[in-house]
Amino acid sequence: MSPTPTSPSVETFDLTYTFPDHSTGVQNISLSLPPRSRTLLIGANGAGKTTLLRLLAGKRLAPSGTIRVSGVDPFADGLEGVTYLGLEWVLNAIVRTDIGVDELLRSVGGDVYPDRRDELVQVLDIDVANWRMHAVSDGERRRVQLAMGLIRPWTVLLLDEITVDLDVWSRAQFLGWLRRETEIRECTIVYATHILDNLAGWPTHLVHMHLGGVKEWGPTEVMMKEIDKEKEEDETIGGVKQKGNSKLGRLVLRWLKDDLQARGPRGEHRRGPEGWSYIQRGIGGYGLESKAGQNSGLPKKE
Ligand SMILES: Nc1ncnc2c1ncn2[C@@H]1O[C@H](COP(=O)(O)OP(=O)(O)OP(=O)(O)O)[C@@H](O)[C@H]1O
Numbered sequence: 001m002s003p004t005p006t007s008p009s010v011e012t013f014d015l016t017y018t019f020p021d022h023s024t025g026v027q028n029i030s031l032s033l034p035p036r037s038r039t040l041l042i043g044a045n046g047a048g049k050t051t052l053l054r055l056l057a058g059k060r061l062a063p064s065g066t067i068r069v070s071g072v073d074p075f076a077d078g079l080e081g082v083t084y085l086g087l088e089w090v091l092n093a094i095v096r097t098d099i100g101v102d103e104l105l106r107s108v109g110g111d112v113y114p115d116r117r118d119e120l121v122q123v124l125d126i127d128v129a130n131w132r133m134h135a136v137s138d139g140e141r142r143r144v145q146l147a148m149g150l151i152r153p154w155t156v157l158l159l160d161e162i163t164v165d166l167d168v169w170s171r172a173q174f175l176g177w178l179r180r181e182t183e184i185r186e187c188t189i190v191y192a193t194h195i196l197d198n199l200a201g202w203p204t205h206l207v208h209m210h211l212g213g214v215k216e217w218g219p220t221e222v223m224m225k226e227i228d229k230e231k232e233e234d235e236t237i238g239g240v241k242q243k244g245n246s247k248l249g250r251l252v253l254r255w256l257k258d259d260l261q262a263r264g265p266r267g268e269h270r271r272g273p274e275g276w277s278y279i280q281r282g283i284g285g286y287g288l289e290s291k292a293g294q295n296s297g298l299p300k301k302e
Pocket residue numbers: 019020021023024025043044045046047048049050051052282283
């Protein structure tokens with residue numbers, strides 16, 4: 001018999017995951033995100049956000065005792081109520097076929113939860129009567145997909161950036177709806193995103209990931225303290241003056257800049273007495289040096 005889920009908290013205990021090719025996906029992650037929290041996972045490309053979300057969703061096997069979602073192991077117990085919306089869900093072929101939105105929403109429980117269906121249709125501005133899925137824009141298709149994924153009431157929602165196609169207004173409406181969900185019922189959200197528009201004031205918690213680990217995490221107001229004290233600076237990044245960014249935006253830019261400096265350039269080439277060598281700078285191979293450059297199309301010894 002599967003255990004009875006408790007309140008929707010998300011916890012990891014010194015969680016480390018190694019891919020089948022022996023590279024490290026995430027390492028030594030300990031988090032405790034309370035029920036009704038809205039957590040943003042922040043980190044550069046390759047920091048480990050998707051890997052962590054997939055582990056939380058029970059889609060990858062974590063070492064026993066390292067994850068508890070609503071008090072149970074999501075892989076072993078296949079917890080009801082956990083919704084994971086990520087790339088594989090977005091790529092589902094059905095949403096490109098000649099099918100009407102009404103039929104599609106019915107197929108995922110629209111008639112069982114009519115109030116939620118109507119609310120999502122309104123928030124996401126979906127034309128149920130006229131849209132056919134083979135003839136809608138990318139953003140329109142994404143809105144229908146979001147409605148499909150969210151109609152059934154979830155207790156833990158794991159979102160891997162899937163709002164990229166939404167226009168700014170629709171995304172703001174959608175984020176507001178997610179926020180209300182955590183305010184009116186017992187549910188929890190973990191959201192990995194690079195897009196910080198309209199997110200100021202949204203997250204209750206921030207998790208900063210770097211090279212598969214969590215560098216820092218905690219309630220947003222604690223994490224923002226450092227930036228709250230500062231005067232807005234005119235920092236220039238990529239030749240553009242960064243005036244006007246939200247405090248959250250400034251904090252994240254600083255984190256990513258520090259992370260990049262700490263990691264160093266990818267695949268740095270170094271020329272030694274025996275020719276070019278290649279310094280691997282990934283999670284699994286940080287700082288390891290090999291002679292890959294000699295046979296790999298990298299610059300050759302002159
Ligand atoms: N199936 C896999 N096998 C081996 N390594 C993988 C696999 N999937 C991802 N990785 C590696 O694990 C690391 C973390 O990847 P992950 O997709 O979790 O990053 P991310 O933070 O979600 O990045 P992004 O912001 O680009 O989506 C990367 O270095 C990636 O190359």
